Amino acid sequence: MKAEFFIARRLKLSGNSESNAPSLNVAMIGIILAIVIMILSVVIVTGFKSEVMHKIYSLDSHLKVSNAGLGIDDNYSTVDAHDVFNAVLGDPTLKPRIESMSLIAEKPAILKTDDDFKGIVYRGVDQYYDWRYLKDNLVAGRVPNCKDGADNREIIISKYMAQQLQLHVGDKIFTYFIDNKVKMRRSIIVGIYNTDFDAFDQTYIVGNISLLQSVNNWSSFTGNYVGINLNQLGSLDNDCYRVYTDLCKSMVAHNSPTLYQVTQIKNNNVSYFTWLGMLDMNVAIILILMIIVSSFTLIAALLMIVLERIKMVGMLKAMGATNRSISRIFIYLTSKLIVKSVIIGNVVGIGLALLQQHFHIVRLNADAYYMSYVPISIDIPTLLLLNVGIIVISYLTLLAPSHIVSTIKPTSTMQFE
Structure with missing residues (x-):
């Protein structure tokens, strides 16, 4: 087992982990909400497009x-x-x-x-x-x-x-x-x-x-x-x-x-298909905004974890640990936040989508939207691709702020409280 992973695991098991910090819980809730919004945006727009296209293909x-x-x-x-x-x-x-x-x-x-x-x-x-x-x-x-x-x-x-x-x-x-x-x-x-x-x-x-x-x-x-x-x-x-x-x-x-x-x-039916094509742009904008929000939330969470462990960083540096090794420790620590957020976000997002799909809880004005309820289309490959993208972008987001440890000096951390 690599030393970085071992240290990160021991920190999680020590009882004084990042999950105990209220600020990090708020960060996790923010990421979960972003994931839920992304999932619902995809399944709703996909369902709406599918339903409207089905009407057009059936009536013409x-x-x-x-x-x-x-x-x-x-x-x-x-x-x-x-x-x-x-x-x-x-x-x-x-x-x-x-x-x-x-x-x-x-x-x-x-x-x-x-x-x-x-x-x-x-x-x-x-x-x-x-x-x-x-x-x-x-x-x-x-x-x-x-x-x-x-x-x-x-x-x-x-x-x-x-x-x-x-x-x-x-x-x-x-x-x-x-x-x-x-x-x-x-x-x-x-x-x-x-x-x-x-x-x-x-x-x-x-x-x-x-x-x-x-x-x-x-x-x-x-x-x-x-x-x-x-x-x-x-x-x-x-x-x-x-x-x-x-x-x-x-x-x-x-x-x-x-x-x-x-x-x-x-x-x-050019006007209808052009209009449906524009919905993809709306989804892309929503996804980009949610990714930006979750990225800033992750960066803030990582910075809070580093500040909580700043004395530990100084001790590890004094013992000869490299900046790269210490950065990996904090990425491993933050990965727990990412994994929990993705799992909970998927459970909540897909759960809400299934409820709407089966019970049509949210209704629509049929005169304006061509249907009487919010349609849902759950496409597993699309959701898998979305989750892979979320995880990859999340880890890429952590690379830059994790290098903040390179600016920390062992001598100054001994006086940090």
């Missing part, structure tokens, strides 16, 4: 195949489902990556009751549409039946719209579509959803695409775009390029005059 298509024409009106911005489905599903390397494909049409409209009205976007979908997220967020009723031949009057509306227009499941409502002339359709509300995502809840009702096809005088295989959802999101750019390549090959092979474009969800 991962890839959209649309007409690259001028888009002067609906008839100039349509796609043929047969062309797109055959081109994409005919690629044997791409097909296994596709979770669902759906022909979708969207059109602005007005919902009108006897007493009120609201502007909305009618999203018409076919039988292959992925309803899972909306089903999970239904507060009443069911999703529409969008199979061929089904009643195309069925729609679901958001809880926000239902409250604003005082509507319930089973109510019938007039939907007005305005082109060159007003076209009216009567819809039946079969379900009410609530995603807490204002951009969707305040805008969209969802129903059978055949209703919009009849309004626009389209065929049964015509829509505004084909939505493609993937089972893996790690290579969106590559999959987007492959879909576009398949469509170009199909267009050339069939001498098709239609030029398609393929866009991915990150480009279709």
